[in-house]
Structure formats: structure tokens, C-alpha cells
Amino acid sequence: MRAEDGVTPIARLRIGATRIGLRKLDVPQIAGISVEKRSQPLGEDANAVSLSRYLDRENLFTILFSDLALAYIDGALFRDEALAGGGTALLARLQADPSLVHTTSEKGDFAVGQVEFAQDCVFRSVVDTIADGDDVLLCDDLGDEWADFIGVSTHSSPTMISFYHAKHGNQSLSASAFHESVGQAIKNLGRMGLPADMLPHKLAGWANRYRNNGVQTDIARMIRGGTPQQISEKLDAVRVAPDALRRVFIVTSSLSRAQVEGVLADVVQGTAPSPHFVQLYWLLMSYFSACVEMGAQGYVVCRP
Template identity: 80%
Template sequence: MIEHLEIGRSGYFYQRKRRLSNDAIDRLFRALRAQVRQPSQNLFRVDRVALGEARYSVICFSYERDVSFLAADAEAVERVFGYVLIIERGPHVAVFKSGLDIPSAFKTVFLGKIANDRIESAIARHDAVFEKLRLRNMSISPLALRSKTLEARDLENAVATSSASRFIPQGYSVRRADGVYSATPTTGRISVRADRAGVEAAVVWATEISELLEVEGGAVAGFIRNFARPIELTALPAQVCPTFVGIDTMGLADALFTVDDGIRLIREGENGVEALSQADSEALLAALEPSFPIVTRRHVHEVRSDDGITPIATLRIGTTRIALRALDLPVIAGISVERRALPLGEDANTVSLARYIDRENLFTVLFSDLALAYIDGALFRDEALAGGGAALLAHLQVDQSLEQTTSEKGTFAPGQIAFTQDSVFRSVVDTIANSEDVLLCDDLGDEWADFIGISTGTSPTMISFYHAKHGNPSLSASAFHDSVGQAIKNLGRMSLPTDMLPAKLAGWNDRYRNSGIQTEIARMIRGGTPQEIAGKLDAVRFAPDVLQRVFIVTSSLSRAQVQDVLAAAAQGTTPSPHFVQLYWLLMSYFSACVEMGVRGYVVCRP
């Protein structure tokens, strides 16, 4: 029956850790049968047959599983066929499969990840034209755009790469002279667009890919080099330390709720094994969202709770991967993971959630070197962030008046006609936004920003949102979370939505009220009558060349201090973990602005 097997040229490629033997293949095939329900006799099975430079092993059988769209108590089952084809060639092993999964124990012993740059040089060659690209943000901030997918006949001529360096390529499709190839470096999956064929054709193709993966220093397409570059963990400098770890809750949510061959979370209940409800799963994901600081002492990287006090895990940096060991959080205690395709409690390969997060590389690590991030089981370097952080400094503007501020909004009294001197609000009105010919106070209620500025006399015309905050001078991220969150949340409103403007205009026509005190401070600070302001808003909304800008105005940050830390980091001085978190939070903000076609800035102390 093996001569009837027809499969696509799409497989998972691994670096072989240990040489396979007849006994290892036999134990693997027995394990495949043991992990399913009511397996049939093998439709066919072949063990380690030699073909050219390779050996192949394949097994196929049917088994029972629950019908996915019927409740478990319906007692209905379906019988499906699955197969696994293992091809050994040189230092690589290729796995082709459908309906069956390789046990994690076998992967741990025999199969290792192929380095991302190896896959790049084999598939994303210098002559490749990119047609599809899936990207992942390097930031661990939940406020940042997590991922995006781009498609075009030739992406190099269709995509602006202004924010490319902050993203890593997770998967891509390229057109080459010898075919259309796809690769997902994080999983080792490689495929080529071709007709389905038999086992021997699959072995020949896997051998060709293995040969490409062995080539040292192959030229990579210039387009993909615009993005963050993969580097080996062995290249990590000794003085560089991990600073924060973040759990990939979005990736975990995808496995829980989206993919067909996903997982479920289980725990022991009063009546045996029970599955977590969606509400409980969502609450667990929310509890895993904070970034956890890392304290390094005597080469031991201890992960702390988000308060920075309680040890919760250990980070172990190896030569090929980083392991998150012994993750101990109350919210995941007693929670395990099993495959959703199997009946509840019947997965022989159930693992704890902590082990699953580590095994599937569902975490991101940031380092004292601001250009580095470990994502999806690989280390990446953002060349645009190396050498002093010029990309960050370019977005920091200074205003002298912020050195004298003592509050965000000041105090209020009946009859008051202006914001208190030495408040951040007053700095925005008097100096920072003084060039706007329309200035509106949108603070409180359903606010888009603390202030909205319109410039109709400039070329191009401009719409500006100002988010004002006060605080003591600090290089900590904590002072920025609210401001960044508010700024990113309202980026979509910078087009001044037509349906929302009538209510906004009515609110702006009132006087400012705060802390229960009605003042005489005008919300329409500049711009003329309500009718004149409405006309100017319409003029900029429909201008084809309008420039949209967003400013976080804060008295808690000094540009000089930031510049000093970045300069010291470029010379090898490790910045504090809090500064690393601040850096990535701000870069997430700037990146989100770029994605929306907005210019993002921070206005701070000199």
C-alpha cells in the first residue's frame, strides 16, 4: 500500500541531536500507536530503508477520535487515517505527517532546532522575491502591535521598511527560479509549491533541502536583512544579562482558542479531570501578562514576580536555546495541558502548563543590550537599535518649562480662566502647542487626548494629539504605562471621525470642570467661534496631505539622562532593568505610531 501514498513537498526539518537506530524508530512507531484510541493494523510500515544518501521510515494506520463538532456525551466517533514519514539525511531529519504528532520525548532526545539564519540562507536566497511575510514585534509590551502579515507580488517594492528593524520574520513565501518556497524558521517547516508525489520523490526533495541547509554563509536576500537579524546564542557577550521575561499570552491564546489541532487547559477537580472554562482561561492569560524582572547573581538568572521580590523561575541560557525552568506562579499551579483532539483526560503526553510554556518557547527575553531580544526560541539583534539608541533620541523633544512644573493640571477655583502656572497643562497651552491655530482641551469624559491641536496654515496641515503627565524625574517605565496606553488607544481617532464630532463640539463649547469645581477655563482655547473651529476641523480632515502627530508630554523624563544611559550602554555599561523596560515601552509606542501612519514624539525635560 505504500506505493499509493501521495504527499505534498512540505515537511518539518530538524538538526539531528543523536543518531537514529532501528530500535529508536521502532519505539517511535509504537509510541505513535499508543497515543491514539483504537488504532487499526498498520496500513503499511517501513523501517529505515536506504535511498541514495538518505534513509526513510514511514507508518500509516487509522484510529478513532471524537467528532469535533459534536458534544463528548454524543458518544459519536470517527475513524481517520494518519501517517508519519521520517527522512534521515546527514545532520538533518525531515518529518512529513498528517493526523499524527511526534511525541515530545522523541523530539527532546533526537531532534533539535535548525538555526534561523541557516533556513534563511537556504530559502531566502539573494535571488528570492518575497511574496508573503509574517512578522512578529520584538516588544513584550501588550500595547504594541504583536504581529502582521504582508502580501504582494513583490514585497520589496510594496512595503516601507521604516519600522522593519523592530520586527522579526516568523514565516515567508518567496519566488525563485526553481519554484515558490515557504519557510517558518521558528518551527523548521519548509515547503515548495508542487504536485503531490510519492515517498521516493519526498526523499529526493528532503535531500536537496538538507544540502542547502548545510551550505555555509549563503547570500541572503537584501530585503529580509531590513528586519531584525537572527544570531547564535553563543555570540551573546559575557557581560550582557537578561533583564525581563514576558509570557507570550497571545500565542498561548491561539493554541487554546483558534488552531484546529490546539490544546486545552485541565486540572484535577472533585470529580476527576476537568477542563478550564473559557472565562477561567481568559483570567489565567490576563494574570500572565505582566513582564517579570530578572536578577542575575553569580551567573544564576532568577526570575522574580512583577513586584520584583518573589522568585518564580530560573532562566538558563544554553548554547542553542534559553530555558524557562520551574515557573512557579499561583495562577498556574495544578494546571496542565493536553491535546484538544483527544477525549478529556486521555492524553498520555499531558504536561504542566509551566513545562508547556518552556517547551513551546512561549516567552520573550529582553537583555541589558537594548538591541537584543529572544523570541520564539531564537535570539535576534535589531541593528537599528545598536550603537547608542539614535532611533529613540530622534523622537525625544525638550521643553524648558517642564523643569518648573509641579503638577499635571494644577488647582481649580470658581471663576479661574487659565490652567495653573507650573502645571504640565499650562506648558502645553503656553509653549508646547503654541503654534497650533486651533487648540481644544479634551480632558475628562470620553477623551481622545488631553489637548487636540489643529494647524491649518502650515503645509502640510497637521492634526496633533497631546497627552500630558507629571511626575518626578525617573527612568522607570511605570510612569509611562498610562500615557502610552492612552496614546496608542486613540491613534485610530486622529482622523477625527465624522460621526463623533457633533458631540465633541458640544462638549468643547462648555467651560472646563474638574474636582467638582466649575471654572471659566475655555475648552476651545484657540481657533475662533465654534462654527469657525468646525470648519477648520473639516478642512484638515479632508486634506490629502494632512500630517498626524501625537505627543506624550511629561515632566518625569529628562532627554539628557536618557542620552547618557544610551551612550554608556554603547560603551558596555549595563543599563538598569527598569530603563530597559522603559526603552522597549517607548519603542513600542513609536512603532505603533508608524503602523498607523502617525508621527510619534515624547516632549520632556532637557
């Protein structure tokens, strides 16, 4: 493996019969970094391992090939001809929302007495347009959050549970802007069933007003849905519905659907995409696949 300049070797791989190992990773920024157990005082874990060894052991790396149909992700080799064929599966999961063009932050600033999230922030886009079809909308940001927002649609058929993970960033086709959001979304897929034993504690937290950065606002966490009792009843109803549809949305201002379409159109014409875009493609496809495995449907909402 070589650095972005294409000259300096930074890693060596070990290709075995069943997996590819990360034999060496020579990146100055991670030299001397070790992974330890949180239960041990810092520096006293006798079983601490170097970051490069930890990445290898846990298969926390992706290998891209000159053949766009191949990728090695999380310790498994995948083949997908869709990228070279125009990426229709990816485009089907990208939803454009014009309000994200004007966003300047993720959550905006806060002031005492404030009753709504600030204009031109991604949180406000979720409340006003992206989740406007949900008759129950809860802000679960901060603490032991399952998502930034949880939406429930009891009027649709089937009923729907939606988790929204919001991020703001400069427009880019790099995968780096998505790693945190994808990780958070996948980590909380198991909570999309709205576990009954956890709901009382969550409802108590949602009954409070939103507090962030040391500022106590008057922004309601129970944004829509009625009284706390009514919201509790609606959550219970959708939780036990046998045909409830579970949806996960990564909402980001850092990605443009039109820009993605342009790259994919160039690929069809024979122009190879940048390694950064290929990594982004595989990261998002792995996110969509993880959702399906847990009985959910994954999407990305981005700027047009």
C-alpha cells in the same frame, strides 16, 4: 526570570516554536487577582481567569535579553541594533521643553472663576509653549477623551493634527511612568482622523467650560481657533485634507533628555544600562512603531 535582587525566581517561561509563554508568575502582589468580564456582576463570571493567565493569553508582557538588540514584546520577537549603537532613533523622537523643569503637577488646582490652567503645571506648558504652533487648540480632558489636548494647524503646509497626552511625575528612567500614557496614546490612534460622526458630540462638549474635581471653572475648552462654527469648519477642512500630517505627543515632566543621552553614551562605551532603562527604551520604540503603523508620527516632549 528572577526578581530585582537577582536571586528569587518569580516566573517560568515556556519557549515554543512560535511564541514564548508565561508558564508561571509568582508575585505576591497579584496573587488571588482575577480578570472578569465587566458585563458580569463582580465575582460571578464563570470564565474568570487569574491575572497571570490573562497576561500570558493576551501577550501582555515584555522579555528583555542580555543581548540589548533583542526583546520579546506583545507576542513577537524584535531585533533592533539601535540601542547598542547610541539610540539615535530614540533621541530623534525626544523633544526638550524647558518649561517642564518647573512643573509641580499635571493640571494644577482649580477655583471657581479661574480662566487659565495654573502656572507650573504640565497642562499650562502644553497651552503656552508646546502646542503654541497650533491655531486651533481644544482641551479634551476627562470623559471619553481622545487626548488631553487636540491641536490643529491649518496655516502649515501640510496641515497638521496633533494629539497631546500630558503627565507629571518625578524624574525617572523607569518605564512605569510611561505605561499609562503609551496605552492611552496607542488606543486613540484610530481617532486621529477626527471621525465625522463623532465630531458633533465632541464639539458640544468642547463648547462647555472646563470642570474638574467638582469645581466649575471659566477655563475655555476651545482655547484657540475662533468661534465654535469656525473651529468646526477648520476641523472638517483638515480632516479631509489628503496630506494632513498626524502627530502624537506624550508630554511628561518625568523624563530628562540629557539623562537619556547620558545613558546612551555610556552604552556606546560598553556600560550596560539598567533593565529599567532597557524596558523604557523598548516601550517607547513600540509606541513610535504603533504610531507609524497608523499613519502618524509619535514623539515624547520632556525636560531638557
